[in-house]
Amino acid sequence: MKTDYLILGSGLSGLVFGSLMAKSGKKVQILEVHEHPGGFGHTFMMAKKYKFNAQLHYVWDCGEGYTVNRVLKKLNLDRTVTFERYDPDGFDRMIMPGYSLKIPSESEELIHRLSELFPQDAHQIRKFVLEVKKTREGLKKLSPPVNPAELIQHFGEVSCAVMYLYSTLQDVFDKFNLPVEAQTLLALQWPDFLLPPNQLSFYAWVILFSGYQEGAFYPTKHFEFVINSLIKVIEDNGGEVILNHEVTNFMVTDKAVTGVKAVNQITHEAREFTGETIICNIDPKKAAQMIGIDQFSPKVRRQLNYDYSPSNYMAYCVVKDIDLRDYGFGKWNTFHTGHRNLNQAFTQMYKNHDYSNPSFAITTPTLLTETERDCPDDCQIIEFLTVANYAYFKQLQDTSRKAYNQKKEEILNYILDVVEKHYIPNLRKYMVFKIAGTPTTNERFCWCPHGNSYGSSLTPKNMGLGRLNHLTSLKNFYFCNASSGYPGFAPTFWTGALLYQRLSGDVILGTA
């Protein structure tokens, strides 16, 4: 039987698209180069007993009626793939010298907490938080599929959102004249974007910040179960996910993509795969380079001219015989900065490679769900995430493995020094396992060019009107990944579901 949809890459948007198409009766085949499916969302096991998700920490839009829930319902998975909610009274906990703030779900409570910290600026704080809410409502109306009647009905919110099309978060902080410490507390989840306020698109910040306010979640049975459940739908409906196959060439005739060549990573055999329609979950720019950039229309070429998001450093650690709940951890993330100014903190790490006063995220996946453990009973997992520069790490790796390993170790030590000083005394004593990933690790295991973390960088330029979408200008060929939609668990669910909706006519996200 001929493949209806040949999907290149098993990242979340590819899997969501594939599972929806398979469920609707189409024959789906997915080619994935890695030994684990899921792309950035893949899970790996270390020392035969500790499971880590490569990148995902917490997710939004999973509540009743939201994107993820709608897709899962369509797939009959909503009762098996469930989520645990983070603490609504403080899902992100921000810590900086002299200040701390628990970010609550309720905007009024956020205004109250910030106003207590900065009483002189209470009026401006209120105005800023209300503007964020208004922008969020406008962006919801502007997000495809667009309903023109709603645009008119919500003209105030829509025009508020449009006004910030080319604004950074810093522009809006400045407009509302917020004190720098309040800015830092509000923007401390910068590792979720890997950009500082003076580069980050205000839209990107509003979507994520408000999304988590409406509900921050962790999958009850971890991210691996989500990925496996999507794959099961594909397989139960006659489709297949073929791992360890690298797409190396595209077959293109008369501006139509008909198939690809892929090399089996184990046997090194090359094989051709064809499909009625080819869906590209591989980074669009990388795929376009393989196809030949001149095959694309001038418009798509311009859209493909995005710069990549910065990369990251992540340390995956296991502690034993200690309960992290006794040290201020729980159903929330902790974000730390030693610097008052996040723009400076970012430059210091990303440009100067100086981590002596780091800003980073701390997550504790074991504390987020009771149902299934990702490590033995007497252990807990703790992870640290910050920004890292690809070019710097690549050069270290290429020239001196020793220097590369030393830098990895140095960053972890700086982070652990801070954690031992401010959060968990003698943490190192309890640590039974640690492994760190750098930008080149990302490139190797997530196959993302330059180790990019979120596809195209989340700057106003990339988030603006010239953003790439599913259309490639080639026949039978569509993009479907973070850079042609939006990055993140819920946004890639949305990206895959929207493409399904567009190609099938079956409405799951709203207006067709």
Ligand SMILES: Cc1cc2nc3c(=O)[nH]c(=O)nc-3n(C[C@H](O)[C@H](O)[C@H](O)COP(=O)(O)OP(=O)(O)OC[C@H]3O[C@@H](n4cnc5c(N)ncnc54)[C@H](O)[C@@H]3O)c2cc1C
């Ligand atoms: C550090 C970090 C933290 C993050 N934290 C969160 C979070 O907490 N919450 C959240 O919502 N989001 C988070 N994200 C973002 C989220 O993980 C991604 O946006 C999302 O998973 C991207 O999905 P995708 O569909 O674009 O595909 P990708 O994950 O990019 O997958 C693409 C797939 O294509 C495969 N591939 C590439 N080249 C080839 C080839 N030649 N042949 C065959 N296969 C190929 C790759 O191996 C990969 O499996 C994080 C990302 C990073 C880096």
